[in-house]
Amino acid sequence: MIIATVEPWVEAPLRRFVDDARARLALLLHPSGQVVAQAGFTREVDVMTACALAAASHATSGELGKRVEGHAFRSLHYAGPDRQLFLSPIETARGAYICLTVFSAESSLGLVRMYFEELCHDLAAAAPPLPVVRQPAIAADFELDLNRNLAALFGRAPAAT
Amino acid sequence: MTPFRPMLESLTRQRGVRASLIVSENDGLVVDSSLRFDQDGDRVAALAASMYRKARLSAQAAQLGAVAFLQLDAERGRVCAVGGRSDLVIVVVADPAANVGLIRVELFKALESLE
Numbered sequence: 001m002i003i004a005t006v007e008p009w010v011e012a013p014l015r016r017f018v019d020d021a022r023a024r025l026a027l028l029l030h031p032s033g034q035v036v037a038q039a040g041f042t043r044e045v046d047v048m049t050a051c052a053l054a055a056a057s058h059a060t061s062g063e064l065g066k067r068v069e070g071h072a073f074r075s076l077h078y079a080g081p082d083r084q085l086f087l088s089p090i091e092t093a094r095g096a097y098i099c100l101t102v103f104s105a106e107s108s109l110g111l112v113r114m115y116f117e118e119l120c121h122d123l124a125a126a127a128p129p130l131p132v133v134r135q136p137a138i139a140a141d142f143e144l145d146l147n148r149n150l151a152a153l154f155g156r157a158p159a160a161t
Numbered sequence: 162m163t164p165f166r167p168m169l170e171s172l173t174r175q176r177g178v179r180a181s182l183i184v185s186e187n188d189g190l191v192v193d194s195s196l197r198f199d200q201d202g203d204r205v206a207a208l209a210a211s212m213y214r215k216a217r218l219s220a221q222a223a224q225l226g227a228v229a230f231l232q233l234d235a236e237r238g239r240v241c242a243v244g245g246r247s248d249l250v251i252v253v254v255a256d257p258a259a260n261v262g263l264i265r266v267e268l269f270k271a272l273e274s275l276e
Contacts, residue, residue, distance in 0.1 A: 108214075110189020110207030 004153040005037035007094075013122035014039060017101075021115040024083065025102035031055060031089070032137035035149045036097060044154050048146070054100040058087055077109055086112050090120050092127035168271045169195035172251075175267055177259025179238070182252045183275075184210045186217075186244060200254065205240075209252040213242045230265055243268045245276045 001018055005011045010028060018026050018039045025040040027047065033055035041047045057076065065073030075088035086101045086109065099119065103112055137145070165183050172181035173195040182194040182202060189210040194202045217228045233240040238257060241264050244250040251271050253264055 105187075108187060108189035108207065108210060110184075110191075110203065111211055114189075114204055114207040 001040050002042075003037065003039040004155075006149045006152045007036055009126045009128060010037045010123065013119055013126055016122065017115050017119040020118070021101065021103065021112045022107040023101045023103050023112065025050075025100075027051065027054060027100040028090075029054060029098050029100070030137075031058065031096055031098055032142065034137070034142070034145050035153060038153055040102075044150050047153065048150060050100060051146075054087055054098055058089065058098050061087075075113075079109075084109065086116065088116060090123055092124050094127045094130045097123070163193040165193040165275075166195070168274055169193060172253055172264075172267055172271060173197065175253075175255075175259070175264060177256040178253055178264065179256065180205060180252075180254040182206055182209070184213075184250045184252055186210050186214050186248050186250050192249060205252065205254055209240055209242055210250060212240070213244055213250045213252075217244070230268070232261065232265075241265065241268060243272045245272050247276070249275060251275065 003011060003015050003018065005014065014026060014028060014037050017023070023039070026038070027035065027041070027050050028037040029035050029051045033051045035047055035051045038047050041050070061076045062072035065071060075086065078085050083102055083104050086103070088099055090097045090099055099116065101112055101116065169181045169183065172178060180194065180196045180200040180202065182205060183192040184190070184206040185192055189207040191202050191206040194206070196202050212233065213228070213231055216231050220226065220228050228244065231242040234257070236257070239255050239259065239261065241253045241255065241261065242250050251268055253268060255261075255264060
């Protein structure tokens with residue numbers, strides 16, 4: 001499976017996760033919706049759409065959790081007839097990320113959750129310290145960052161450091 | 162407490178048994194478990210369910226019929242599993258020296274009560 005990353009330290013842990021969990025698609029993104037890494041996507045527009053929807057879904061379920069339980073729901077699982085998705089946040093020294101995993105009957109929720117825990121540990125261990133404080137995403141920067149990351153993922157420009 | 166608990170505790174009471182679990186084969190999630198210390202139920206459930214499903218599909222592909230009893234012997238332990246008509250699989254993790262014959266009998270008894 002082809003894996004593309006904007007931040008190189010993400011690649012090895014994500015590749016291991018995708019292989020072990022037998023995921024069909026995986027997407028690592030900032031909570032703002034900016035892509036960090038993708039596995040299995042072939043089209044730029046799919047990545048962009050999946051990032052936007054995953055970030056929105058994570059924000060929505062988080063808020064819903066706060067209303068229902070007093071704290072944000074951590075993970076979201078949806079089982080479709082053929083494919084399932086698992087959406088969960090990851091904390092690292094470089095900040096929080098969201099991981100969207102799509103899997104089929106070749107895998108299972110139990111396996112994905114198990115290997116996802118390992119991915120969390122691997123990413124936390126691999127994450128270099130944050131060089132600069134990340135500013136909140138604003139409309140002016142967002143599109144610029146998004147386009148730069150997509151260009152890096154699909155081989156049109158060097159990855160950001 | 163689920164209705165499976167007495168059955169699981171009876172399995173875990175067998176000599177050399179470290180854990181017994183009821184697992185969903187499709188999801189790989191624990192339905193109920195009786196674990197001795199130092200056992201990660203979620204991990205065992207995910208891996209055992211995956212192993213059982215692969216064995217069942219392999220037996221089906223080879224036209225061998227349904228899987229009756231699955232046993233994995235490893236250096237530091239063994240995993241035994243039985244499944245019936247439902248999605249549920251009963252899994253036992255035991256020491257290498259545990260009496261597999263006895264575990265097998267108890268697993269089939271447990272499966273009968275499950276169905």
